[in-house]
Amino acid sequence: MTPRQDPIDTEAATAALPAPQPLLERPGARPAGPRRFLRDVAPPYLSNGAIGLVFTASGPIAVTLAVGAAGGLTQEQLASWVFGILFSGGAATLAMSLLYRQPLGFAWSIPGTVLLGPSLQHLSFPEVVGTFFTAGLLILALGATGVIRRIMAMIPMPIVMAMVAAVFLRFGTDIVSSTQANPAVAAPMVGAFLLLTAVPALGKFLPPVLGTLLAGCLAVAASGQFVAGMPGPLLAAPVFTPPEFTWASQLELVVPLALTVLFVQNGQGIAVLRTAGHRPPVNVFAMVSGAFSMLNACFGAVSACVTGPTNALLTSSGVKERQYTAAVTYGCLALACAALAPTLTRLMLSTPREFVLVLGGIAMLRALQQAFVTAFSTTFTMGALATFVVTISGLDLFNIHAAFWGLVIGYAVSRLLEPAHHAKL
Template sequence: MHERPDISAPDSASRREPLFERPIESMPRWADIRRDIGLDHCLNAVVGLIFGITGPIAVTMAVGLAGGLSNAQLASWVFGIFLSAGSATLVMSLIYRRPLGFAWSIPGTVLLGPSLQHLSFGEVVGAFFVTGVLTLALGMSGLVRRTMALIPQPIVMAMVAAIFLQFGTDIVASSRTAPAIVVPMVLAYILLTAVPGLARVIPPVLGALLVGFFAVAVGGDLDLAPAGPVVAHPVFTAPVFTWSALLELVVPLTLTVLVVQNGQGEAVLAQAGHRTPVNASAVVSGLFSVLNACFGAVSACLTGPTNVLLTASGERERHYTAALFYSLLCFLAAAFSPLVTRFMLGTPEAFILALGGLAMVGALRQAFVSAFATRFTFGSLTTFIVTIAGFDPFNIHAAFWGILLGCVVSRFLEPQDHRAAGLSAAAETSATGCTGEIR
């Protein structure tokens, strides 16, 4: 669709990669967007937003409250992450005409918990600023793309499978705590998935959402908090730069964004048939991490779960419209973040966990298939075990160590797979010439 033919010769000049990956499709016009967008794409965006304003927001609030943040600081944090998510997604999805959903680092938020117990919030914000600048610098250097190209895709997908596994087990756990809500959701999902004709009218995740919300309302489990602010009022927290905070947070946050989160997002988009602009995504993550820091918010990233949801259904060439609709919903969530989060957090935890798990089932299945179906199985298994075990020396997320150790083990035990992959990559480069274009 609007593709330029690749006429470059496979010489050394043509193989020189530009800093920013070049899109080979024109930016969509308003008429293109109106033609391509459909109900399933809008639903994917709605589920993506629901995922963001429930579980991840609950994690953010729990960490912030435990760290002594005020309601104003928490509200500003929520405003910042939705504003940057919407802005980054809108810009990147328009430029590259593919779904590139950005959000914020949940593992990064979790690792802040212990730091907020002994660091001031100003020191943490100072680390946010430095993390954004470092992420931007690494993206501008071109190192991110070259590093990610060295990691076999099955090993990355093993990391994704380990992280997404929790979503699957959440379905089982929530069915024990609230069977009246979760069991009807699961049955509705199975029925709609099994009957393609029904699925075209009511997508399975939408059916599960509607059935679950009906069960919540009938059971009287909707618990809305007392009236509070409706419109966001962001505040600026002055950064404080101290060596203790920078040494404790900057490296873990940067690696979490570039390797764990962006790597996860790249992997799930690849499974959906989309190549991601790795360097451009790193640069955008850095820029919007700096913006987030202005509102006292954690780093921005190309997120895995959101992109899974944005590409859950519909034609691949039209997935970008789900990302565009998601960006508009993020702007609304930013503007009315106090109202939105208060409403969504009033639903039972079991409903949220089951909905998120059902939305992730397809991606979880594909992650296991991609990780263990063919090559690099020793490395993939190592990555899966280390990640799911929560091995996190130096406060760096286990997924990073899983990928690192998985690659090392694979190099020693699976040299034949690396040779075969190297030959395949060389053949592909020779056939396509310049690799700086995103197809």
């Protein structure tokens, strides 16, 4: 006879199995309503949200305009692109941050924008717009399978943060180079940050990064370096560019755009948020990025994504449970700026380049410090070093950003040289 199975043992064995994770990560707390938001919001979070918007709507906008102008886009197409990326970033940030009560900041893919530069020299803009639609659909489909979360779970956090450190390093070095190039603007900003950080009583009254912004504005005005551009339209007038789907454009751009969003951009954002103590919904991130990428394509704009630098700014200070209010502030400001996209673009491009670089660099210092500490202080340090070196080298294979290859090569090196560390996972 077959021995009777003990039901208690069966229940114990079933209980010991890990519970399967749902495809769509559920919020860990009730969504934030107006009363909760008003109770949690405070000047430091408003400051972080505003700084995040200033950072996003300055240097990255300049990159977008430069790539688009070099590709022969019209003024109307450029304005529509800027409207699309600000609108989708603000809407996605607002909805996700209130739903999950976490600072979940969305923007657009700067590496994706940069890789479009060469393509716009030999592809028509409708062909490029066609790749935006297809890449968004691919990102959404991969997120729906759940494979992105499994891949991200395989890569140790020190290796991911080494990639983040390499990407963020430029923000730190920009402070030094900008101070040398334009001391009249940069030196007061650095001095204000050091003073407000060194004297906690002053820093409590005026957050250091906000003080840096105010000092920079005063320095720009006093030095006469604000140069107003040519007048133009006040409000955005988005236009729809009918897409064209050709094999040449699809094979050239779709996969690089999708990988850049899922592993370079979203990977940075996920790592930054986890380091700040949050639990970002990886699969939902991918699906929302894909959906809003297709929305962006309607305006002739590049793919949407979670962004590392913006989330680093949104989580740079304050209590973890209240940092979502910084993201809500950022989202509301982004929606307002989307409507005023032409005006905002002219305003930001009228300020000295060093003002934007120093402001962004100072705001990113804490995130850069934490990235290095996480990457090199415990285990997987050889894999982290390989990731850092490859990422900072600018390696470009198959039109895919170096940060992706940094993760791939760093993980491979770690598996080869640090098997004992992986055995403990």
